[in-house]
Amino acid sequence: MSEITLSVKGLRKVIGKRMIIKDLSFELKRGEVFGFLGPNGAGKTTTIRMLVGLIKPTSGTIQICGLDISKHFTRAMKHLGCIVENPELYPFLTGMENLRHFAVMINGISQERIDEVVRLVGMQDRVNDKVSTYSLGMRQRLGIAQALLGKPDVLILDEPTNGLDPSGIREMRAFIRFLAEEEGLTVLVSSHLLHEIQLMCDRVAIISKGEIIRVDSVNVLLSSEERLIWRMMPHMLGKSILSELTAVVDEAEDTITTAYSVDAVGEWNRRLVEAGVNVLEMNRKLPALEDLFLELTGGESID
């Protein structure tokens, strides 16, 4: 399960005199969903366009299944499926015609395979209608069908849930998990929606101003920032006792927050009780990725 399918080393892009992407490096493994998180303009889309060969990097290498895309473009692209931004298809052709159009560009795609991906994304009923009559959700699904045609090892989806309704988002999320877990694909998902990434991804790279600030698994990232919320009676006495033991932050009028520590929490609680403080509430709180993000990027706005 640790086979590396996409590897990026020292990726840079300079436009004019501005360095838009600064020395990105990361590796993706088979069967994982990797999130690419950053505010608009952080360089997510530029990076993704370099990964799929639409933009030439100024320096650095991109390897898909061990093939350098600048040297073996066509061979590397056989292992890749992607949707960059919106799934733009030919509106004047039917869904099936669109799929055939892209299928003939990859050698050895049979009609059976086309039918298979159509079933996979649940588009059997509408596939013979013109794309101009599709809703955004259907276009998104057809876009994914098109990306899966060549049985790729790496799937790159730029903002896959953009414009979908809540049930569509849930479906998409489940589908992406299915592709990674059952089909063993590596999925790279970009988003500016933290919640989305948190629910969907195994690992996440936080990108801001063209740099990767942090890459880690979602669980590690979140647990490193776990907090404990206390409500005590009397409030002031409890606070003074706790502040002797650990850093204390005022949460609201009658609650305070401390860091969470498995080893120490019991002891803190005992000291409070011994001093006659009534502990009304101890609430462990996982931060949303949102808080983390704001913290890491120094409060840069997300949207």
Next chain:
Amino acid sequence: MINLVQNEMTKLIGKRRFIIISVIIIVLLSMFSYAQAKQSESTKERLGTVDWRTELQQEIVDMQNRLSSAGQWREQIQIQIKQSQYYLDNDINPAEPGAPSFIRGFVQNSAELFLPLLIMIIAVDLVSSERSMGTIKLLLTRPVSRFNILLSKYIALVLSVSLVIFLFGLFSYLISAMMFGNQGWSAPVLTGFSSEGGELDISGVRLVSQWQYIIQQFGLAWFIALVVGTLSFMLSILMRSSAAGMGTMLACLISGAILSNMVSSWDSAKYLFMVNLGLMDYVSGSAPPIEGMTLGFSLTVLAAWMIGSLLVSFAVFMRKDIY
């Protein structure tokens, strides 16, 4: 490669380009052939009851009389006699031509502006429409090199040019045969004019059958259309918007038509492609816009422009970052 070209053709058909072009051709043809029919009707009225055969016979006799004193014009008169004799022998009224004469005139007048315009409808958004639709991102992330993708588009363009010229010929034949009858395919037509030192040189003038002449015309029209198509193709790569490309190309074509009447003393203008589009004039015998221009010269200049724009197209397309 065949698959890729097929894809491009599917898209052109999906966009209904050929239907639009066919409709334009048919509408214009009907208008022109109707105007032509009206005209020959009024000529007939003017001539009244005089039999055209008697008149033509008289003309031939006149020319034969002039022949002995004609000197250097002798040859030309002989050719005219031959031409008139043919009409007489085959019972064709020269004032009431059949389908071939109409086609000949129509191609002559359409080759410089109308046909290139039809080609532009196809060529000018061949690449830029993929960009404005965003589908270029899907196209360029397939396991196919950019060179092959552009090549397939260009081959599709060459096929479309041929198809449009074919449709043009087919419709003009069908409509004019209906209106004027199908006679006169082997009627003789004068060709082979050249100009030297400002004077029309008629030493190379000869008679060819009308059908040969028309084939030659269509060949030249095809070449003009291909050159204009290739240039529009380049613009569709260089410019994001189809409208801008269309505008630029139209400006070039129209400026060519205007310049041709003005540039006789601006010698280096003869290397501009738009001044060289009047290939038809060489065969029909009009004086070229700039002295010293010949059919061969114009073909060479156009071919050079075509190759140049192809090189630019491929160089830019293969390197371009797609945002």
